Structure formats: structure tokens, C-alpha cells
Amino acid sequence: MSDMKFTRALADPDHALKPAGRPGPLGKPLVLANDGLPEEEKAWFCDAYPTASGPYKGILENFLNWARSKSLWILGFGTGCGAIELRPLMTSRFDMYRFGIQPRPTPRQSSVFVIGGYASVKTLKRIVRSYEQMMGPKFVVALGSCTINGGMYWDSYNTINAIEHYIPVDVYIAGCMPRPEALLAGFKELQRKIRRGECEGAVKYAENFEWYKANQKKVIHDWNMPDYNY
């Protein structure tokens, strides 16, 4: 929690995403420690690193990207006060179904995670669990100023400042709170990015897994879940 982190995240969001000199988990059968779990529960959970599948290129992938952009299923998990702005999207006034966007109650089936505003450390734990359970390719839309730099919570003792230090983000929607129109604009931007093949957050997460994990463990002190929830 410092000014430095605050300004750094604003100045160069990708600056810290390059892990220095770490041997990648790819191609190596590394096993996660799962230190947070009691000994008798370790066998119940997955202990493998995430594997990066993709990014792929070609006509088929372009077609699939088009389909992905036209069928965005939002994970129904309102992580902060911004979730209140998601509800009007279903109503007749904004009607997100027009764009193929619909809510989905389970992380297994959804492809878009909307971080609805500030994420407290307690919520971050659930965010990480839910995000890791989603099937790739998965996209994250971060909503509100709090997700970008902490916003009005930037010096709060229990709220993280930049969500992209913990999970990869594809689209930010600034504002406090952004109106549903802004959300729709953000989703349209996400669709354009997906069609251009730029939304490879799942790959980024797998490749920089240790960096993300270290960041998460730095703030979540009662880590009583597997290191990778799959």
C-alpha cells in the first residue's frame, strides 16, 4: 500500500507483468505445494500448474473469436457496489441480450468476469477462486475507478488498489459509478478486442502464474484454499 504502487499502476500497467528470470511452469511437471490446505485435504484438490493453451492463429480461430465475442456469458458474481449497475443491463431499457450478452450463474460456463468496483481482500479471495474455475478463453471487465487505482478506497486498509496485479484484465471502464451505458460501451470494446484476438488473459495468467500468485498471497493472509482452483 503505497503511493509508488498507485502511480506505477497508472503509468505502466504492463511494467510488473514480466517475471524476472523465472523458469516457466510450461513443459515442466511442477507440482503446486498447496501449503494452505490441511494435510488430509490435499488429496482432494488439483496440484497442477495452469497450462497456457493458445494463443492460436488462423481462420478457425478468427471464426471462434467472432463466436466468443457474440456470446459473452457474464459470471453472476457482483463483487462490489458496481454490481448494481449490471442489473439494469438485463432490463428492457438497456437489454444486453441484443449483443449476445447474458448472465450465467456458474463460473464453469461463463466467459466474462465483471469485477464490479472495489474488491476487498475477502472478496479478492473469492474472485481468484471463481476466476480460476472459469474455462479459457476467459475475459475480465473491471468496472469503476476502484479497480484501476483504488479510487476512493485507494488508502483503505482492506481494499486492494489495482485488480490487474491479481488477475489479468481486458477492459477497464472508468467512473464512479459508470452508468449502464458505459458498461455497454465497455462490452462493445471487449467484443472488438476479442475479434482482434487480443484478449488472451487466460494465457497471460498461466504464463505469469507465479507472479500473480505471489501478489495474491501477499494480501490474502488466511490462504486456506488450493494454490490453483481448477
Next chain:
Amino acid sequence: MEPSIPLRIAYAFVSLAVITVYGLLLIGSMARISAKVQGRVGQPVWQPFIDIIKSSGKRNSISHGIMFWLGPVFRLAGGVGTYMFVPAVLGSVVFQNFSMSGDLLLVMYFIFFGQLGMALGASEGGHPYSAIGVSRGLAQMTAFEVPFALSIISIAVQYGTLDITKIVMAQQGGWQHWTLFTNPLAVVAAMIAFLGMSMHNPFSVVIAPQEIPIGPPTEYQSNLLGMLQTNRAVFNGAKLVLYMNLFFGGATNVPVMVVKTFLIYFINIFVGQAFPRFRVDQSIRFFLGVPTLIGIAAVVFIAF
């Protein structure tokens, strides 16, 4: 002339492809109609196709064991099996499928086969909502099966056969020969059972959004979900074709089939948009009450 067996199998694939596409368009258009009722524009009619492509195009997939994989396979087998033994279009070589004597019993079995398979597969997922959804689904299935079976018994007695093709043949020659007009009580009982079978409101206790979010398929994703979505179209198509054949005079060409099945399915939306969801106990008690009595009345009425 009866076509050869390989040709019939080839025709069956054509028939299946047509019903899949039609079923998906039907789901899409009904979603759009519901949207209009709610004052929205609604999703595009072809949205179910895009959803299936997207689900199947996911890069990861997880499994919880063999039964978890087999669940959607059984479900799809139930859907395809139901469709394969119902003549979709009477007298058509391509859409005749594999209708044979006694197929009514076989089809009744296939309608419930998929649900049982899904129950085994979904329970393997280990999610509590799956188990709750499965138990609700099986309870409701048992309940709506009573009026449905009574209705089937009634028309089996009426036409003296269990062959769907013969039942359709008996209804040819004008609308006044339809079961709808010769045995209205059986049709009413069966249509109420159909509302339960389609799991739209007020009988949407299995998927029950906002309650046990999505129920049995909670853990299903990627290509398995794509399979379930495809089955939804095939199974809907099969049930609609079955109902059209049993109660609404069947169809002698594809346009008539499309119009009739569309209208039968529309009843679901009509009721679903007008009523909120029942609780589980209400739903089950409902089927065992008035619809069952109507079913018994249909049997008694036709037998004496």
C-alpha cells in the same frame, strides 16, 4: 417402395440435422418472443447456434469422472432416441425415421432415459446444486408422468394400437378427426404434462434461476455444455413432433409440421410468460391433482 437400410440411415441423419437446426431456431425465436413480451428487443434468433459454437470452442475442459462424461451422452441419446422413433412427417421418405409397431412405449421410455442419465452424470459433478436440481427433476418427472401416461393409455385404448404411424393415419381426413377433438380430455392432461416436461415457468423448478442457479448442469462446461445445448434442440423437436402426431393430426409435409410444432411450443411461452414459478411442492402436488383426475376421466370416458 421401401428404401434400403443404408439409405434409411442416411435419411435419418438428414432428418436429425433438420430437426436440430429447426429446434435451435425455435428456441431462439421463442427467446425473442419472450423478450418482446418483456418490452425488450431480445437476442438474435441465431443466438443458440453461436452459443453452441462458443461452448464447443472453449480451450479447456474438466471432467469429474466417467459418469460425468456419460451424462450428456445419455441425455443426447435420449433426445436422438426419442426423435428417431417418431415419424416427423407422415408419408415422407426422408422424415419417416424408424417408426415401427409399438414405438409409443419405446418413445415414452426414451423421454425419461435422458433425464436419468443426466441425473447420474450431474451427481458425479459433486456440486450441491446439481444434486438438489436432480432430485427436483426426478420428483417432478414422476409427477407429470402420471397425467401423461394416463393420456397415452387413453389414446392407446381409443385407437387400439401403440404404433404412432397408425395413430397419425387414423387422424387424417380433416381437423375433426384429430385427437384434440375426438378425445379432448386426454389432450388437456397431456398438454399440462407437456408444460412440466418443457420446464418453462411455472414448472421451472429444476433449472430454477435465482434459486438453485442452473441446477443439474452446474459443473458442465465447454464441449459437454455444447452437447447439452444441442440436445435441448433435438429433444424439444422430438417432443413437439410426438405431440403433433398423437394429438394434433400429424403433418403430411414440412411446412405444416413447422407451423403446428411452433404453435404447440408457443403454448409453453404463453403460459410461462403469464405465470411465475411454482415451488417444488406446489409443482408436484399440482400434477398429482387436477391433471391426474383429467387423465383418469379421459381413460374412463374412452373405455366405456
